[in-house]
Amino acid sequence: MERPRVSVCHRHVTVHEAMSANLSKTQAQRIASVLREFWGFDSLRPLQEQAISAALAHRDSLLVMPTGGGKSLCYQVPPLVDGYVDIVVSPLISLMKDQVDGLKEAGVPARALHSALTASERREIHQRIAAGELRLLFTSPERLLMDGFLDMLKGQKVCRFAIDEAHCISQWGHDFRPEYRQLATLRQHIPGCTLHAFTATATPRVRQDIAEQLQLNDPLVLVGDVDRANLVYRILPKVDAERQTLEVLSRHVDEAAIVYCISRKETESLAKWLTEHKVVAKAYNAGMDAADRHRIQEDFANEKLDVVVATVAFGMGIDRSNVRCVIHTGMPKSIEHYQQETGRAGRDGLEAECVLLYSAGDAIKWERIITQSAGEAADPGQWLRASMDLIHGMSHFASAPLCRHRALSEYFGQTYPKATCEACDVCLDEVDAVPDSTVLAQKIISCVVRAQQRFGVGQIVDILSGAQTENIRRYRHGELSTYGLLKELDKKQITALVYQLVDQKLLAREEGDYPILKLNAASVEILKGQREVKLAKVAAKAGKRTARGETDLQGVDAGLAAVLRKWRRDLALARGVPPYVIFPDTTLNALARIRPTNQRSLRLVSGVGERKAGQFGDALCREIAAYCRDRSLQSDVIANAPEPARPTRPAPVRPARESKSQVLDRVYDLFREGRTVPDVAATIDRALSTTCQYLVQFIYDTKPANVDPWVPPQVYKRVQREVAKASDFRLTPIFEAMNQEVPYEVIRIVLAHMKATGQLAGSVAESE
Numbered sequence: 001m002e003r004p005r006v007s008v009c010h011r012h013v014t015v016h017e018a019m020s021a022n023l024s025k026t027q028a029q030r031i032a033s034v035l036r037e038f039w040g041f042d043s044l045r046p047l048q049e050q051a052i053s054a055a056l057a058h059r060d061s062l063l064v065m066p067t068g069g070g071k072s073l074c075y076q077v078p079p080l081v082d083g084y085v086d087i088v089v090s091p092l093i094s095l096m097k098d099q100v101d102g103l104k105e106a107g108v109p110a111r112a113l114h115s116a117l118t119a120s121e122r123r124e125i126h127q128r129i130a131a132g133e134l135r136l137l138f139t140s141p142e143r144l145l146m147d148g149f150l151d152m153l154k155g156q157k158v159c160r161f162a163i164d165e166a167h168c169i170s171q172w173g174h175d176f177r178p179e180y181r182q183l184a185t186l187r188q189h190i191p192g193c194t195l196h197a198f199t200a201t202a203t204p205r206v207r208q209d210i211a212e213q214l215q216l217n218d219p220l221v222l223v224g225d226v227d228r229a230n231l232v233y234r235i236l237p238k239v240d241a242e243r244q245t246l247e248v249l250s251r252h253v254d255e256a257a258i259v260y261c262i263s264r265k266e267t268e269s270l271a272k273w274l275t276e277h278k279v280v281a282k283a284y285n286a287g288m289d290a291a292d293r294h295r296i297q298e299d300f301a302n303e304k305l306d307v308v309v310a311t312v313a314f315g316m317g318i319d320r321s322n323v324r325c326v327i328h329t330g331m332p333k334s335i336e337h338y339q340q341e342t343g344r345a346g347r348d349g350l351e352a353e354c355v356l357l358y359s360a361g362d363a364i365k366w367e368r369i370i371t372q373s374a375g376e377a378a379d380p381g382q383w384l385r386a387s388m389d390l391i392h393g394m395s396h397f398a399s400a401p402l403c404r405h406r407a408l409s410e411y412f413g414q415t416y417p418k419a420t421c422e423a424c425d426v427c428l429d430e431v432d433a434v435p436d437s438t439v440l441a442q443k444i445i446s447c448v449v450r451a452q453q454r455f456g457v458g459q460i461v462d463i464l465s466g467a468q469t470e471n472i473r474r475y476r477h478g479e480l481s482t483y484g485l486l487k488e489l490d491k492k493q494i495t496a497l498v499y500q501l502v503d504q505k506l507l508a509r510e511e512g513d514y515p516i517l518k519l520n521a522a523s524v525e526i527l528k529g530q531r532e533v534k535l536a537k538v539a540a541k542a543g544k545r546t547a548r549g550e551t552d553l554q555g556v557d558a559g560l561a562a563v564l565r566k567w568r569r570d571l572a573l574a575r576g577v578p579p580y581v582i583f584p585d586t587t588l589n590a591l592a593r594i595r596p597t598n599q600r601s602l603r604l605v606s607g608v609g610e611r612k613a614g615q616f617g618d619a620l621c622r623e624i625a626a627y628c629r630d631r632s633l634q635s636d637v638i639a640n641a642p643e644p645a646r647p648t649r650p651a652p653v654r655p656a657r658e659s660k661s662q663v664l665d666r667v668y669d670l671f672r673e674g675r676t677v678p679d680v681a682a683t684i685d686r687a688l689s690t691t692c693q694y695l696v697q698f699i700y701d702t703k704p705a706n707v708d709p710w711v712p713p714q715v716y717k718r719v720q721r722e723v724a725k726a727s728d729f730r731l732t733p734i735f736e737a738m739n740q741e742v743p744y745e746v747i748r749i750v751l752a753h754m755k756a757t758g759q760l761a762g763s764v765a766e767s768e
């Protein structure tokens, strides 16, 4: 088989740019209008366009994109463009159901065919396919390959199969499903059909395996940036898992969180402990009966339950897009697992936090589990070696104080372009080194020497902490000079420090049933004072700051966001769908920032498609209007809205060779007529942000008597009052002083006007 072509994409592709590549003008226009109509989106994300054009061109493809990257749109859009019925193969009923619910809400004719349907429901689906009324049919690989089903599809307008979660086909993936292997036979049943595989699992080995197993024919292989920029990673030494979990959760009150534990017992005890400490949490593990598990999944999806404490069994079926926090109380057994599990956070693209409580003891637990189960593998020796490598890789990742984003990208074979991510504990400078780390290390190592390199971690910790145990007495370790040398620390802390030395390979730990601590060359250098050591503080300060405030929530009215969340939950309940199917949190935040009270401004909000605007737009606008009225809050804050939908083609409205000064002339005329910013932006085909800058310039140049067409007088007065109190005219303090309720653009316009009309003596800082 020909090697697949690979394209790695790190940057955003505009619809404009990408469409010039492969698509006909009609297809490009159709995609733009489908996006707008059903999803309320203005542009495609990186690689979405290439994947969509491969499907429309009937070429096999494989798209690797991290969770939340937007894979679903790539198989949802093509049939709406060219009128085929596309079949989507999905491994779980819950995943199919969620997607179909979402598509139906958006007005897309989609159905799921699975074992839970009645005979008449199945009949109805067959009839709709025959009548050409469906665009998307979701089903499992088993059902698809059942006798007769593919024959039924013959002669229908069916020629594309999207294989979701395609890593299930690979035994190197996490969720190997043997049924997926038979999908390669699809082509024998429907000659000429094309296969389009989608996965978030990025290792080259899995990628190659998918292409080979599905026998993809000269596929277009698209590999997205593996980095999840919206996730903030933190790795803390595990000291007290319960309290540390509680502390992290306290930063996410009323938000969705998943807490992963290694064992079933831990899930139950931690959920109980959290509940006793006023965090409503439920345990979830494979040992529970199916009905209970199902109920917890549903409650979580429907936002009736926010915190689930689970084993990895709580996995693929979780489609809640606003999970704001994933905590691992134990180390996952590979970086692939870590990536997959943390990947369930922030699928909506908003910031989310991933905290791993790390102890090298967990690596040892995994080693034991793996060793015990090696006998079941086909080639135990090879399997054991591969599994151990994965465990050690994860352990090394967790203990090395290096940028987490960079380390993950590099592990998956990609280079990380930024010097600092500003989104992990290392880059946020939260990883404190223990003062006198080197002295501490010397104390620990000399204790190992005094104990004659014959004991394991437990006994060394007992000696250092001055414990009085049977073994201390038996070996007369109380007489050692290092006995009680670290008694000011508790045992958990000392254990964590010893393991840090082991992980950094500064102390050797033998393999076997009783792993003895020994010195290596590095330990000797430390003892001789020839080597400095950096040990991470055991109780690290966490959550100092994150990137969120500056990006996602700027200008979002928190009270309104809460009101809208309730409105969404009630509506979802009434319609029998999960809340994120109504609107994801990104859209909800945009609504709470822009506060539309009429259909016109509502349609400027990204994520509000025509169907949803029509169905519940009026009710939504009334809700927002009432909220703003009660609080004298500015509504329809369109100065800060995203760009309005602009046709990707045909050519822009402005004449081709219009110079900047000609544009400005035109803009000034429009502003003189009192036209609003979105109106002017649409007329001159410029971004709203650029148009706002023009407005500021217009105000400076023409000194209008007031800025009423762009800022309501009561808002103007409010900013004016704040400016009078401010010591300088930086935007952020003014923005903060008004509880983030007045957008930056509006403050900037008022400041410009005050300055232009001589109300301010000094100069206005506008750099923020």
Ligand code: ADP
Pocket (backbone or CB within 6 Å): 041, 042, 043, 044, 045, 048, 065, 066, 067, 068, 069, 070, 071, 072, 073, 321, 347, 348, 349, 584
């Ligand atoms: P994946 O399947 O890769 O995990 P999803 O398809 O669930 O990702 O998309 C994640 C989120 O991104 C969803 O909320 C989706 O609506 C949103 N999204 C996808 N494509 C776009 C786009 N072009 N513009 C805006 N939002 C998008």
